[in-house]
Amino acid sequence: MRQASIIDIISPVMAGPSSSHTAGAVRLGLLARNVYNAKPDKVTFKLYNSYALTGKGHGTDKGLLAGVLGFSVDDERIKNIFDTPEAQSINYEFEFLQDFNRHPNAVDFIFEGGLNFTVSGDSVGAGEILLTKINNFSVNLSGKYNTILLVYDDKPGVISKVTGIIQEDKVNIASLYCDRSGKGKDASMCICIDGDLTKNCLNNLSDLKDMYIVRYIRKLES
Amino acid sequence: MDNINTFRQLYYTCKEKNKAIYEVALDYEASQGEYSEYHVRLQAKKSLDAMKDAIKTGLNCTEPSPSGMSGDDCDKLQKTSAKSILGSTPQKMMKYALATSEQNLRMGRIVACPTAGSCGIVPAVLIAFAEDNNISENEQINALITAGEVGRLVANKMALAGAVGGCQAECGVASAMAAAALTQMRGGSVKQIINAVALALKNILGLTCDPVCGLVEIPCVKRNPFLAIHAVTASELAMADIISKIPIDEVVDAMEQTGQLMSPLLKESSQGGLAKTKTAIALEKNILK
Ligand code: SF4
Numbered sequence: 001m002r003q004a005s006i007i008d009i010i011s012p013v014m015a016g017p018s019s020s021h022t023a024g025a026v027r028l029g030l031l032a033r034n035v036y037n038a039k040p041d042k043v044t045f046k047l048y049n050s051y052a053l054t055g056k057g058h059g060t061d062k063g064l065l066a067g068v069l070g071f072s073v074d075d076e077r078i079k080n081i082f083d084t085p086e087a088q089s090i091n092y093e094f095e096f097l098q099d100f101n102r103h104p105n106a107v108d109f110i111f112e113g114g115l116n117f118t119v120s121g122d123s124v125g126a127g128e129i130l131l132t133k134i135n136n137f138s139v140n141l142s143g144k145y146n147t148i149l150l151v152y153d154d155k156p157g158v159i160s161k162v163t164g165i166i167q168e169d170k171v172n173i174a175s176l177y178c179d180r181s182g183k184g185k186d187a188s189m190c191i192c193i194d195g196d197l198t199k200n201c202l203n204n205l206s207d208l209k210d211m212y213i214v215r216y217i218r219k220l221e222s
Numbered sequence: 223m224d225n226i227n228t229f230r231q232l233y234y235t236c237k238e239k240n241k242a243i244y245e246v247a248l249d250y251e252a253s254q255g256e257y258s259e260y261h262v263r264l265q266a267k268k269s270l271d272a273m274k275d276a277i278k279t280g281l282n283c284t285e286p287s288p289s290g291m292s293g294d295d296c297d298k299l300q301k302t303s304a305k306s307i308l309g310s311t312p313q314k315m316m317k318y319a320l321a322t323s324e325q326n327l328r329m330g331r332i333v334a335c336p337t338a339g340s341c342g343i344v345p346a347v348l349i350a351f352a353e354d355n356n357i358s359e360n361e362q363i364n365a366l367i368t369a370g371e372v373g374r375l376v377a378n379k380m381a382l383a384g385a386v387g388g389c390q391a392e393c394g395v396a397s398a399m400a401a402a403a404l405t406q407m408r409g410g411s412v413k414q415i416i417n418a419v420a421l422a423l424k425n426i427l428g429l430t431c432d433p434v435c436g437l438v439e440i441p442c443v444k445r446n447p448f449l450a451i452h453a454v455t456a457s458e459l460a461m462a463d464i465i466s467k468i469p470i471d472e473v474v475d476a477m478e479q480t481g482q483l484m485s486p487l488l489k490e491s492s493q494g495g496l497a498k499t500k501t502a503i504a505l506e507k508n509i510l511k
Contacts, residue, residue, distance in 0.1 A: 016326030
């Protein structure tokens with residue numbers, strides 16, 4: 001684990017009242033927005049457990065929506081987010097649920113539009129977050145690294161082709177996480193990198209055979 | 223630069239290099255490669271400015287929190303006709319702590335220092351003292367970095383979260399950080415600063431986290447002025463060269479162990495303590511509808 005820095009202790013500047021239930025919610029929304037990477041027609045937010053029970057009092061619903069709309073954690077408009085023109089320009093809905101198989105602070109974002117996407121995540125404490133699922137694939141996204149998400153047909157040799165292309169950009173792979181829905185079916189890869197990837201490299205990845213989804217998910221500002 | 227993971231290592235590095243805590247802390251951050259001195263100072267300035275804004279806004283606001291349970295305590299303290307027996311600076315600290323915490327509940331901008339629930343303690347002590355004693359902005363930044371270093375060393379041992387260590391890990395640590403910042407601004411020695419931290423932490427061991435209705439509100443808001451004054455007490459004793467018989471690193475170990483032994487019912491789950499009192503249950507029925 002990365003050691004704490006003084007900066008972690010004396011920040012962030014944020015809209016209150018709770019780092020896990022407000023700032024964490026905004027950050028989950030921001031990262032889910034980076035994953036979806038388009039303007040949705042509609043977003044349904046499913047809040048679970050503590051997020052569902054104490055979410056209203058902590059502005060969790062406002063934070064999640066603000067994040068999806070691209071507001072930063074210290075934006076004072078979060079308080080009145082429902083009245084902003086940004087919020088009025090999309091359709092959204094909240095559901096409040098209990099499911100003890102889920103994390104105490106769990107949320108699903110269901111994006112509808114040109115593409116339909118479901119993104120799930122947890123607020124794990126002190127404003128830190130983790131996206132755990134994108135559609136049917138488990139992922140492991142903390143928003144601390146620039147990350148490449150790939151969904152592809154599960155065939156031998158894909159991983160080495162992908163890492164080869166990334167190597168050409170001379171960036172270092174910090175972690176690599178794979179999952180698949182079944183042997184020979186769809187598979188997913190989450191590659192966290194140090195530094196930044198070029199457009200060219202992303203194009204080369206998209207050009208690989210059997211790639212369905214290529215997403216470059218930018219890290220969150222701390 | 224050698225690792226600094228304990229207060230002991232911090233103390234000996236300061237002694238050896240004849241430097242203040244904030245100087246060694248800045249050197250250390252820079253040696254870790256992620257944040258330069260410039261970067262840390264910039265964030266400290268940004269945080270300090272946001273703290274001052276929150277105080278200013280909070281002092282002039284009586285808007286209730288979304289739950290309706292709080293929001294006018296700072297105003298009451300400002301209007302009280304009772305003569306303070308503490309004197310003006312400590313009373314100002316209490317006002318500033320309430321102002322910040324109430325702003326937090328109103329979804330205003332605050333600085334999580336170290337957490338949102340404990341956001342009023344460090345700014346109250348630091349800024350009220352600085353105002354009343356003509357402390358320059360640069361010295362305030364040094365004091366905030368000193369506080370940050372204290373928080374960092376505790377966070378090395380245990381997560382600063384009520385769900386993990388109870389409120390000792392949030393408001394308790396904030397109070398120890400505030401004691402360090404205050405002792406730094408008063409010209410205390412490295413030894414006195416570290417003792418202020420030890421005394422503050424030692425005397426909040428066991429503080430539980432049992433927020434009513436699961437909201438960062440009761441007891442959190444009023445706990446902020448209490449623990450601001452707690453920091454003053456620690457600094458006063460330490461400046462008189464009163465020593466914590468248990469060294470600070472062992473106090474932190476004790477705090478971590480106390481956090482582990484604390485029942486999960488008393489660690490941010492709102493299933494025990496104040497959260498399960500008759501009144502709290504009645505409030506819950508009203509609010510969480
Ligand atoms: S009681 Fe719990 S929620 Fe409130 S400030 Fe303390 S640790 Fe945070």
